[in-house]
Amino acid sequence: MHLFPHLSQRILNTPLALHPQKAEVAVAALAERLGIARVVRADGSSIVAFDDDEEWSRPAREPQRGYDLVSGIAVIQVEGMLVQKTGTLRPYSGMTGYDGIRANYLTALADKQARAIVLDLNSGGGEVSGCFDLVDTIHATRGDKPVWAICGDHAYSAAYALASACDRVTVPRTGGTGSVGVITMLVDYSRAIAEAGLAVHFVHYGDRKALEGRQAYQGVKKDLLARLQADVDAMGDLFVETIARNRSLSVASVRAQQADHYLGAAGVAAGLADSVMAPDEAFAALLAQLGDA
Known part of the structure; x- marks a missing residue:
C-alpha cells in the first residue's frame, strides 16, 4: 500500500496556520487517498499511481506568467x-506556494506596467513555514505601490496573514476573515499497531532524535504534548503580534479573538477587514483610486 507521503508530511506533525474546518478536509482527503502515491522525478515530471496496476507519467506544466x-x-x-x-x-494541484507568491509579488513591484497589485484570495490557510517571512516582505514594501487583498471568498489563518500585510482588505458579504491561530496534529498509531500484533523499534543516536515520530508509533506522552504546545504557543504569539502590527490593532484585542473567524461585516467590525465588497466592486474601487473612474 502506498502512503501518499507528499501530502501527509505537509499535514501531519507540522504546525499549520489553517482554519480548523479546512484542516479536517485535508485530513479526510489524506485518509481517502491512502494507497495513492505521487512521486516527482528529478526532471520535474510526475508519476501518479492509483493502484498497483495503473500508473502513468505526465510532464511538468509549461512555464507561464505568474500573474495577470x-x-x-x-x-x-x-x-x-x-x-x-x-x-x-x-x-x-490545490496548493499555492509561498515561493510563487513571493516571486510574483516582487516581479509585480518591479513591473512598470503594473500600477497596483491585488492578492486574489480564496484560501483557508496552510503551513506556518515560509508564511511570516513573506508577510514581512509585503509589509515592508507598503507604499511602493497600492497593494489590496481582495477576498473572492475567504482568507483564513495563513491566508489572512498575507491579506493583513496589504494596504486594504476587502471581503464579500458571505466571505470570511480571521482564524488567527496555529494548530498541529500528532497521530498516535500505537494502539492500532498493537492490535495488529506489530511492534516498531527505532535505533537512534540522541534521546530526542525523531521524538515525535517515535512516540507516534510507541505511544504519545504528556511531556511531548507539552513541548509541542510550547512551540505552537510561540508561533501563535508571533501570529497575533504580526496581525496587530499589520492592522494597527492592540495585541490584546487580536489575542482575545481566540482564533475565531468572522463572516463579512463582522470581520470589518473586528478590525480584520476594511470594507465589505464583492470582488468586482473592490476591483472597481481600486481602479477609481488609481484615477480610472
Whole structure:
C-alpha cells in the first residue's frame, strides 16, 4: 500500500496556520487517498499511481506568467492550501506556494506596467513555514505601490496573514476573515499497531532524535504534548503580534479573538477587514483610486 507521503508530511506533525474546518478536509482527503502515491522525478515530471496496476507519467506544466495584468493591475492568485514551496508561479494541484507568491509579488513591484497589485484570495490557510517571512516582505514594501487583498471568498489563518500585510482588505458579504491561530496534529498509531500484533523499534543516536515520530508509533506522552504546545504557543504569539502590527490593532484585542473567524461585516467590525465588497466592486474601487473612474 502506498502512503501518499507528499501530502501527509505537509499535514501531519507540522504546525499549520489553517482554519480548523479546512484542516479536517485535508485530513479526510489524506485518509481517502491512502494507497495513492505521487512521486516527482528529478526532471520535474510526475508519476501518479492509483493502484498497483495503473500508473502513468505526465510532464511538468509549461512555464507561464505568474500573474495577470488587468487594466494595469497585477492580479496574483492565492488559492487552496498554502505551502512553503511548489516550484510553480500559480496555484497547482490545490496548493499555492509561498515561493510563487513571493516571486510574483516582487516581479509585480518591479513591473512598470503594473500600477497596483491585488492578492486574489480564496484560501483557508496552510503551513506556518515560509508564511511570516513573506508577510514581512509585503509589509515592508507598503507604499511602493497600492497593494489590496481582495477576498473572492475567504482568507483564513495563513491566508489572512498575507491579506493583513496589504494596504486594504476587502471581503464579500458571505466571505470570511480571521482564524488567527496555529494548530498541529500528532497521530498516535500505537494502539492500532498493537492490535495488529506489530511492534516498531527505532535505533537512534540522541534521546530526542525523531521524538515525535517515535512516540507516534510507541505511544504519545504528556511531556511531548507539552513541548509541542510550547512551540505552537510561540508561533501563535508571533501570529497575533504580526496581525496587530499589520492592522494597527492592540495585541490584546487580536489575542482575545481566540482564533475565531468572522463572516463579512463582522470581520470589518473586528478590525480584520476594511470594507465589505464583492470582488468586482473592490476591483472597481481600486481602479477609481488609481484615477480610472
